[in-house]
Amino acid sequence: xxxxxxxxxxxxxxxxxxxxxxxxxxxxxxxxxxxxxxxxxxxxxxxxxxxxxxxxxxxxxxxxxxxxxxxxxxxxxxxxxxxxxxxxxxxxxxxxxxxxxxxxxxxxxxxxxxxxxxxxxxxxxxxxxxxxxxxxxxxxxxxxxxxxxxxxxxxxxxxxxxxxxxxxxxxxxxxxxxxxxxxxxxxxxxxxxxxxxxxxxxxxxxxxxxxxxxxxxxxxxxxxxxxxxxxxxxxxxxxxxxxxxxxxxxxxxxxxxxxxxxxxxxxxxxxxxxxxxxxxxxxxxxxxxxxxxxxxxxxxxxxxxxxxxxxxxxxxxxxxxxxxxxxxxxxxxxxxxxxxxxxxxxxxxxxxxxxxx
Numbered sequence: 001x002x003x004x005x006x007x008x009x010x011x012x013x014x015x016x017x018x019x020x021x022x023x024x025x026x027x028x029x030x031x032x033x034x035x036x037x038x039x040x041x042x043x044x045x046x047x048x049x050x051x052x053x054x055x056x057x058x059x060x061x062x063x064x065x066x067x068x069x070x071x072x073x074x075x076x077x078x079x080x081x082x083x084x085x086x087x088x089x090x091x092x093x094x095x096x097x098x099x100x101x102x103x104x105x106x107x108x109x110x111x112x113x114x115x116x117x118x119x120x121x122x123x124x125x126x127x128x129x130x131x132x133x134x135x136x137x138x139x140x141x142x143x144x145x146x147x148x149x150x151x152x153x154x155x156x157x158x159x160x161x162x163x164x165x166x167x168x169x170x171x172x173x174x175x176x177x178x179x180x181x182x183x184x185x186x187x188x189x190x191x192x193x194x195x196x197x198x199x200x201x202x203x204x205x206x207x208x209x210x211x212x213x214x215x216x217x218x219x220x221x222x223x224x225x226x227x228x229x230x231x232x233x234x235x236x237x238x239x240x241x242x243x244x245x246x247x248x249x250x251x252x253x254x255x256x257x258x259x260x261x262x263x264x265x266x267x268x269x270x271x272x273x274x275x276x277x278x279x280x281x282x283x284x285x286x287x288x289x290x291x292x293x294x295x296x297x298x299x300x301x302x303x304x305x306x307x308x309x310x311x312x313x314x315x316x317x318x319x320x321x322x323x324x325x326x327x328x329x330x331x332x333x334x335x336x337x338x339x340x341x342x343x344x345x346x347x348x349x350x351x352x353x354x355x356x357x
Contacts, residue, residue, distance in 0.1 A: 004252060006148060006164070006251055006252065007148060007164040007165075007167050008146070008167060008251075009135075009145070009146055009167050009168050009169070009170070009171050010167075010168070010169040010170060011025075011169065011170045011171070012170075012171050012173065013025065013170075013171070013172050013173065014173040014174075014240075014241075015173075015174065016174060016175055016176045016233075016237075017174065017176060018172055018173065018174045019052070019136065019172055019174040019176070019177060020052075021172075022053070022054050022093075022136075022172060023054035023056075025134070025170060025172070026054070026090075026091065026093070026134070029090055029091050029132045029169075030056070030090045030091075031088075031090045033057060033058060034058075034086065034087075034088050034089050034090040035057060035058035035059045035060055035086060035089055035090060036055075036056070036059045036089070036090050036091050036092075036093060037059070037060050037062060037082060037089050037091070037092050037093065037107075038053050038055075038059065038060070038061045038062070038093045038095060039062050039064045039078075039092060039093065039094050039095070039096075039100060039103055039104045039107065040053070040061055040062070040063055040064065040095045040096060040100070041063075041064060041066055041095065041096025041097060041099075041100045041138065042063040042064060042065050042066065042067075043096070044063070044095070044096070044138070045063045049095070049138070049177065053095070058086065062078070064078075064096065064099075064100050064103050066096065066097070066099040066100055066103070068153075068270045068272075069099050069102075069151065069152075069153055069158075069266055069270070069272065069273060070099055070102055070103045070106065070150075070151070070152050070153070071152065071153045071154070072116060072117040072118040072121070072152050072153070072154040072155070074103070075103065075106040075107055075110055075117040075152060076110065076116050076117055076118075078103070078107045078110075079107050079110035079111055079117075082107070082111065083111065088111070088131070089111065089131055090131070090132060091108070091131055091132035091133060091134065092104045092107050092108040092111070092130075092131060092132075092133045092134075093133070093134045093135075093136065094133070094134070094135050094136065094168075095136045095138060096136075096137075096138050096139070097137065097138060097139035097142065097144075097185075097189060098137075098139070098141075098142030098143075098144040098151075098189070098192070098273060098274075099272075099273075101135045101136075101137065101142075101144040101145060101168075102144055102149075102150040102151055102152070102160075103150075104133055104134075104135060105130075105133060105135070105144075105150040105161075105166050105167075105168065106150040106152060106161060107130075108130030108131050108132070108133035109126055109128075109130035109150075109161060109163075109165060109166065110130070111130055111131045112128045112129060112130050112131060113126060113127060113128050113130070117152060117154075117161065118152075118154040118155055118156075120161045120163070121152060121154050121157060121159040121160065121161060122159060122161075122162065123162045123163075124162065124163050124164070125161070125163065126161055126163035126165045126166065128165070129165045130165060132169050132170075133168050133169055133170075134168055134169060134170040134171065134172065135168040135170075135171045135172075136171070136172045136174070136177065137171075137173065137177070137178070137240070137243065138177045138178055138181070139178060139181055139185065139186065139189045140175075140178055140186075140189065140190065140193070140236070140239040140240045140242065140243040141188075141189035141190045141191065141192040141193040141194075141239065141242070141243045141246075141274065142189060142192050142193070142243065142247075142273065142274070143192075143193065143196060143243055143244070143246050143247025143248075143250065144247070145168065145171045145173070145243065145244065145247065146167065146168075146171070146244055146247035146248055146251065147166075147167070147247050147250070147251065148162060148163065148164065148166045148167050148251065149161065149162040149166055150166055151273070153266065153267060157267070157325055157328060158263050158264075158266060158267040158325055159328070173240055173241075173244065175233070175236040175237045175239075175240045176236075178236045178239070178240060179233070179236055183231075183302075183304075184304060184305075185274075186239075187225075187298075187302055187304045188272070188274030188275045188277075188278055188304075189274045190221065190224065190225060190239055190242075190274075191225075191274060191277060191278050191281070191295070191298070192273060192274045192277055193217060193221055193239070193242050193243050193246040194218070194221040194225070194295065194298070195255075195258050195259070195277045195278075195281055195291075195295070196214075196217070196246045196247075196249065196250055196255055196259075197214045197215075197217050197218040197221065197246055197249065198218075198256075198258075198288050198291035198295075199254075199255040199256030199257070199258060199259065199288070199332075199335070199336065200214045200246075200249045200250050200253045200254070200255065200256075200335075201214045201215065201218065201249075202256070202288060202291070202336075203253055203254060203255075203256055203335035203336055204334065204335055204336075204337075204338050205253040205254050205334075205335045206253055207252060207253065209252045210249045210250070210251075210252045210253035211249075212249075213245045213246070213248040213249035214245070214246065214249035214253075216242075216245045217241075217242045217243075217245035217246035217249055220238045220239065220241055220242035220245070221239075221242050221246075222294075223235075223238050224238050224239050224242070225298040225301070225302060226294070226297065226298060226301065253335065254331050254332055254334075254335035255332055255335070256287070256288075256332055256333075256335055256336030257280075257284055257287045257288070257332075257333075257336045257337075257345075258277050258280045258281045258284060258288075259277065259329070259332055260326050260329040260332040260333055260336070261280045261326055261350070261353060261354070262276035262277045262279070262280045263276075263325050263326055263329055264321075264322030264323065264324075264325045264326035264354070265279065265280070265310070265311075265322065265357070267321070267322065267325040268314075268318055268321050268322045268325075269310060271310065275306075275307065278295075278299075278306050279306060279307055279308075279310060279357055280353075280357065281295050282295070282296070282299075282306055282308075283353065283356045283357065287336065287337075308357070309357075310357055311354050311355060311356075311357045314354075319351055319354055319355075322354055323347055323350050323351060323354070326350060327345075327347070327350070333345060
């Protein structure tokens with residue numbers, strides 16, 4: 001068999017207050033007058049975090065609109081505008097949740113690769129390294145800070161730019177940045193990590209590398225969402241490390257049914273990734289019985305509402321579009337159900353699952 005030789009993040013700094021070292025971390029990567037571009041989740045516009053960004057010279061903050069998950073058109077517009085304004089940049093720094101970090105990775109790549117980001121949706125299609133890029137999560141759970149993909153919604157599909165050029169050169173893991181996250185949002189994103197772990201640990205691709213990280217991430221998720229009496233700083237610390245370990249776990253394995261189905265939801269309905277996974281996980285007793293039982297316990301304990309009925313009133317054409325996107329996620333299905341997955345997850349069965357949501 002051929003072993004995966006995967007690219008990891010170049011540098012990692014972890015700890016409360018580590019964001020304050022950003023200036024010195026970026027200094028060696030500055031190239032003449034070329035600016036650092038800070039892509040920041042628009043949630044932080046007018047909030048204290050924005051005023052702590054160490055701007056120098058021509059540096060620019062762009063408040064990224066992540067109301068919806070990143071589209072290839074948005075990536076292309078950002079990259080083209082930066083090329084027109086500056087010619088080149090020293091680096092792209094993503095500060096926010098998974099969508100903002102994915103956006104930063106994609107814009108970095110498109111600064112040095114021709115065409116549209118839609119041309120690179122798939123596996124190993126990117127030919128040139130992007131400009132320097134750093135990721136700074138303000139929510140924990142997606143694992144976007146360590147992944148080799150940047151998930152984008154394109155004209156015909158929702159699929160990542162999966163490549164060795166995609167991971168960040170630097171990440172800054174500062175749990176202080178997550179402390180004011182809205183309760184619901186924190187739960188949905190945290191559940192992305194929990195669901196990653198269930199899918200990875202019960203998948204056919206499992207190996208000791210994935211298992212070591214996945215089991216640790218799962219334990220940290222349980223500490224936070226099952227065992228903690230109330231939310232405190234330690235929960236933020238643990239969830240940030242769960243996100244990192246969960247992301248590392250799927251680097252050498254894969255996710256499964258919940259992710260494959262939720263990709264269809266977000267492609268058609270714009271459902272955000274974390275909440276989409278929760279909506280689907282609610283109905284996956286057949287595939288992950290113990291995980292779904294524990295998931296429902298976490299939902300109840302944390303007093304979270306999971307939306308229902310989001311596929312009511314959809315047309316046959318709508319269902320077909322969602323199923324096409326979902327069925328396209330072959331490695332996810334194979335990890336979940338094995339090589340004969342197409343005999344198990346028929347279109348009829350998938351349609352019935354979507355109708356329950």
